[in-house]
Amino acid sequence: MEINELEEIDKTVKGWLRESRDNVLRNIDTRLTVSTKTSRRDLVTNIDKQNEKFIVSKIREFEPHARILGEEGFGDKVDSTKGRVWIVDPIDGTMNFVKQRNHFAIMIALYNDGIGELGYILDVIGNRLLSGGPKIGVFDNGQPLTPIADTALKDGLIGLSGPMVLNNEFNMVDIAEKSLGMRIYGSAGIDIISVLRGELVGYISYLKPWDFGAGKILCESAGLKMTTIDGKQLGMLSSTAVLLATRNAHRDVLTIVGK
Amino acid sequence: MEINELEEIDKTVKGWLRESRDNVLRNIDTRLTVSTKTSRRDLVTNIDKQNEKFIVSKIREFEPHARILGEEGFGDKVDSTKGRVWIVDPIDGTMNFVKQRNHFAIMIALYNDGIGELGYILDVIGNRLLSGGPKIGVFDNGQPLTPIADTALKDGLIGLSGPMVLNNEFNMVDIAEKSLGMRIYGSAGIDIISVLRGELVGYISYLKPWDFGAGKILCESAGLKMTTIDGKQLGMLSSTAVLLATRNAHRDVLTIVGK
Numbered sequence: 398m399e400i401n402e403l404e405e406i407d408k409t410v411k412g413w414l415r416e417s418r419d420n421v422l423r424n425i426d427t428r429l430t431v432s433t434k435t436s437r438r439d440l441v442t443n444i445d446k447q448n449e450k451f452i453v454s455k456i457r458e459f460e461p462h463a464r465i466l467g468e469e470g471f472g473d474k475v476d477s478t479k480g481r482v483w484i485v486d487p488i489d490g491t492m493n494f495v496k497q498r499n500h501f502a503i504m505i506a507l508y509n510d511g512i513g514e515l516g517y518i519l520d521v522i523g524n525r526l527l528s529g530g531p532k533i534g535v536f537d538n539g540q541p542l543t544p545i546a547d548t549a550l551k552d553g554l555i556g557l558s559g560p561m562v563l564n565n566e567f568n569m570v571d572i573a574e575k576s577l578g579m580r581i582y583g584s585a586g587i588d589i590i591s592v593l594r595g596e597l598v599g600y601i602s603y604l605k606p607w608d609f610g611a612g613k614i615l616c617e618s619a620g621l622k623m624t625t626i627d628g629k630q631l632g633m634l635s636s637t638a639v640l641l642a643t644r645n646a647h648r649d650v651l652t653i654v655g656k
Numbered sequence: 657m658e659i660n661e662l663e664e665i666d667k668t669v670k671g672w673l674r675e676s677r678d679n680v681l682r683n684i685d686t687r688l689t690v691s692t693k694t695s696r697r698d699l700v701t702n703i704d705k706q707n708e709k710f711i712v713s714k715i716r717e718f719e720p721h722a723r724i725l726g727e728e729g730f731g732d733k734v735d736s737t738k739g740r741v742w743i744v745d746p747i748d749g750t751m752n753f754v755k756q757r758n759h760f761a762i763m764i765a766l767y768n769d770g771i772g773e774l775g776y777i778l779d780v781i782g783n784r785l786l787s788g789g790p791k792i793g794v795f796d797n798g799q800p801l802t803p804i805a806d807t808a809l810k811d812g813l814i815g816l817s818g819p820m821v822l823n824n825e826f827n828m829v830d831i832a833e834k835s836l837g838m839r840i841y842g843s844a845g846i847d848i849i850s851v852l853r854g855e856l857v858g859y860i861s862y863l864k865p866w867d868f869g870a871g872k873i874l875c876e877s878a879g880l881k882m883t884t885i886d887g888k889q890l891g892m893l894s895s896t897a898v899l900l901a902t903r904n905a906h907r908d909v910l911t912i913v914g915k
Contacts (some may be wrong), residue, residue: 438836492837496813497855554755558839562821563829570822578696578751579818581840596756 398514403533407515410505413455414526417479417503421488421521431495440491443485445469452505458484466634468607471552474602476509478633484610490584498522502586506610511633513614518586527590531618537594542619545595550642550649553598554578561601567626567638567654569601575653585609592641593619599642599650601626606634612641622647626654657773662792664773669764670764671713673778673785675709676762680747687829690754699750704728707746711764715742725893727866737770737892739883743869749843757781759847765869770892771874777845790877796853801878801905804854809901809908812857813837815847820860826885826913828860834912844868851900852878858901858909865893871900881906883915 420443430443434491449469456463456549460481465472467485475482483505490501507515507530511572515530527542535542535600555576561569562579573579580597582588588600589612602608616623625628626630626638628651640650680703708728711800715722717720719740724731726744734741742764747753747761758781766789774789786801788794794801814835820828821838834839839856841847847859848871861867868882872890875882883890885897887910899909 496836497850523677554751554842559832563832563838573818573822577755578842579822579840580842581838583813583837583839591756595792596758 398509398532400532403514403530406507407528407533409459409530410507410515410517411526413452414503414505414517416455417451417487418519418521418524419556420451421448421503425498429495434518438492441469442488442491442495444494445488445491446471448503449485452485452487452503454484466606466610468605475634478508480510482508482633484508484607484633486586486607486610489586489608490582492607493583494586499585500582501584502536502590504586504607504611506614508610508614508633513610513617513633516611516614516618518590518611518615520587520590525590527593527615529618530614535615535619542593543595545593545619545621545643547620547645548595548598548642550576550598550646552577553643553646554580554596555646556580556582556597556600556602557590557640558602559583561603561638565600568656571653571656572650574603575649585612589616589641592616592621598646599640601638603637604639605636609639609641616641622643627651657768657791659791662773662789662884665766666787666792667764668718669774669776670785670787672711673762673764673776675714676710676746677778677780677783679710680707682761684757688754697751699754700728701747701750701754703753703804704747704750705730707762708744711744711746711762714743714754725865725869727864734893737767739769741767741892743767743866743892745845745866745869748845748867749841752842752846760843761839761849763845763866763870765873767869767873767892770904772869772876772892773868775873775877777849777870777874778828779846779849784849786852786874788877794852794878801852802854804852804880804902806833806879806902806904807854807857809835809857809905812902812905813839813855814901814905815839815841815850815856815859815861817861818842820862826860827915830912830915831860831909844871847873848900849879851875857905858899860897860899861911862896863898864895868898868900875900879903884887886910 486504494501753760821894
């Protein structure tokens with residue numbers, strides 16, 4: 398895709414996100430209906446659904462033949478990476494959303510033939526938008542992102558998935574102990590923003606395409622590495638344990654995982 | 657102490673905190689000198705020291721004979737709870753301060769004969785001040801604190817200390833698994849603010865007097881329970897594993913700790 402077109406899409410998506418944020422904030426205190434999906438920790442609310450419908454309708458209006466992969470299923474069944482694919486997470490970190498009314502994100506990604514073109518992660522309460530892609534660059538609330546230092550695991554804090562730590566999957570306890578400390582925030586979007594802003598040297602969690610679709614585009618554009626936990630390439634439609642880190646911390650984590 | 661006097665002190669302390677925050681923000685990007693104390697994870701910076709000196713000097717100016725307990729040692733040697741004692745933590749969450757320039761707090765407490773009178777926790781970057789005490793009430797950025805629901809452990813998120821989880825001290829893994837999820841933020845001040853705002857049902861960590869001095873006053877005034885991890889009364893000068901929680905979650909955690 399060409400820069401001109403990407404810049405026009407970029408402006409449009411930012412408009413959807415502003416509207417989407419306003420909708421969520423307007424309804425957050427008054428109209429929350431919570432139900433569980435696969436377990437007591439896997440939640441969905443009426444606002445997740447409303448917000449996905451809203452974003453999907455905006456995409457369809459803008460691009461009638463778009464293929465859309467959405468967490469709550471209001472998009473399409475997408476099983477090939479061919480052509481343009483939009484990925485939507487209407488509320489990432491639904492547990493935080495329900496229990497904290499804080500620390501959750503709205504995420505949108507645009508891929509073309511499996512290649513990431515544009516990614517958006519909006520920290521709704523913090524009102525911080527990470528946006529951009531490989532061709533237009535990465536922005537933090539509209540300002541070019543500060544270059545990220547290539548910090549080693551031992552010199553940084555690492556964001557982890559709580560369940561992976563409790564079960565010590567992939568030597569997660571060792572990884573935490575080699576770092577300066579683990580942090581658990583409970584939202585892929587919030588964790589990925591923290592890595593992009595240099596607050597964490599990495600992030601490890603089981604993720605689905607809507608959890609990492611936008612982050613992968615932003616992080617790779619910013620010089621970070623995002624792969625499976627064993628260092629393999631991460632497909633746009635994968636659901637797997639994901640390792641995002643600076644190049645140095647990525648190497649450090651792989652050594653510990655492989656032990 | 658009388659309400660009139662407390663309200664005057666309250667106004668004065670808020671002025672110190674505004675000035676202290678400005679000083680920290682002015683120096684945060686340019687003038688940071690980091691050294692380790694007891695281990696590679698126990699840090700102190702020039703700003704911790706400058707800020708403690710600043711607050712201690714303000715207290716001495718205001719109350720020349722005050723006894724002051726400060727983390728960095730610019731106060732007095734305090735070994736009795738008799739009379740008025742001020743407790744100062746100039747930067748709580750120094751690791752976050754150094755590595756994230758985010759998620760740290762300034763804390764001040766005033767005790768009289770071992771009884772908490774006034775507590776202050778300022779989230780510097782979030783610009784959020786929790787303040788007050790048993791006589792004047794608890795405030796969140798100047799507004800009366802929203803009453804905290806008495807949520808059970810199984811229905812809430814719990815803030816934990818990373819090292820205590822990694823070593824499974826006091827059955828911490830079980831505690832995390834009984835909850836809806838653990839969060840690790842790395843700053844007592846930020847965790848305690850989260851409990852006061854109902855974002856977490858509790859918080860468990862090894863703490864020193866400057867880590868919990870202000871929080872104990874605010875939390876007890878807000879109807880929360882703060883004790884040692886085995887449910888004993890928490891002395892103002894203790895250094896111990898601390899359990900802060902709603903009444904229900906406090907009972908739930910004690911059951912698991914005692915197993």
